[in-house]
Amino acid sequence: MGRGKVVLKRIENKINRQVTFSKRRGGLLKKAHELSVLCDVEVAAIVFSSSGRLFEFCSTPSSMLKMIARYRSLKNDESKATTSANETQNNYQEYLKLKAGVEYLEHSRNNLLGEDLQPLSINELEQLENQVEMSVKQIRSTKMQVMIDQQCDLNCKEQILQDANRNLRKKAQEALITVEAEPSQPAINDRTLQIGGSPVSNAFIPGWI
Known part of the structure; x- marks a missing residue:
C-alpha cells in the first residue's frame, strides 16, 4: 500500500513542529553541501527558526558576505535590465503610436490638398467635402472679423488724429489772438543809437558812415 500524499500546512503541535524543523533543516543543509560538492557550484543557505535563531x-x-553582496549586485543588474527592457518596449510602443499619428495627419493633409483621393469611398469623399466647406466658412468668418477689427483700429486712429488737429488749430488761433492783442512796439532805426538814455542820430556822430 502506497503512502498517501502529505498535505503541506502548518504543524499545530509545537513539539512536532520543532522536531520536523530540526530534521528538515539538517536535510536541507546536507543537500546544499552535496550540491556544492557534486556539481562544483557555490551554494549558500540561510534559515531562521521561529525563535529567530540563525542557521546557515x-x-x-569565509565568503558568505561576499556571496550575499554578489547576489545583491546581480539582482540589481537584473532589475535594471528589466526596467531598461520595459522602458525600451514602452518607448517603441510610443514610437509606433506617434508614427501612426504622423501618417494619419499626412494622409489627411494630402486629402485636403486634393491628393490621394482615389482610395476614398463616396462617404469619405462627402465627409471630406463637408470638412473643406466648414473650413472655408471658418476662414471667411475669421477673415471678416480681422477686417472689422482693422477698420475699428483705423477709425480710432482717425479720431485721435482729428482731435489732435483740432487742438493744434485751437492753440494756433489762441496764439494769433494773443499776438494781435499786444501793443505794437516802435520800430528802431538801424542807424539810431541809444546814448545816455536818449536816441541819437548817426548824423551828429563824427565819422559815422
Whole structure:
C-alpha cells in the first residue's frame, strides 16, 4: 500500500513542529553541501527558526558576505535590465503610436490638398467635402472679423488724429489772438543809437558812415 500524499500546512503541535524543523533543516543543509560538492557550484543557505535563531551553510564559509553582496549586485543588474527592457518596449510602443499619428495627419493633409483621393469611398469623399466647406466658412468668418477689427483700429486712429488737429488749430488761433492783442512796439532805426538814455542820430556822430 502506497503512502498517501502529505498535505503541506502548518504543524499545530509545537513539539512536532520543532522536531520536523530540526530534521528538515539538517536535510536541507546536507543537500546544499552535496550540491556544492557534486556539481562544483557555490551554494549558500540561510534559515531562521521561529525563535529567530540563525542557521546557515555556505560552500565557502569565509565568503558568505561576499556571496550575499554578489547576489545583491546581480539582482540589481537584473532589475535594471528589466526596467531598461520595459522602458525600451514602452518607448517603441510610443514610437509606433506617434508614427501612426504622423501618417494619419499626412494622409489627411494630402486629402485636403486634393491628393490621394482615389482610395476614398463616396462617404469619405462627402465627409471630406463637408470638412473643406466648414473650413472655408471658418476662414471667411475669421477673415471678416480681422477686417472689422482693422477698420475699428483705423477709425480710432482717425479720431485721435482729428482731435489732435483740432487742438493744434485751437492753440494756433489762441496764439494769433494773443499776438494781435499786444501793443505794437516802435520800430528802431538801424542807424539810431541809444546814448545816455536818449536816441541819437548817426548824423551828429563824427565819422559815422
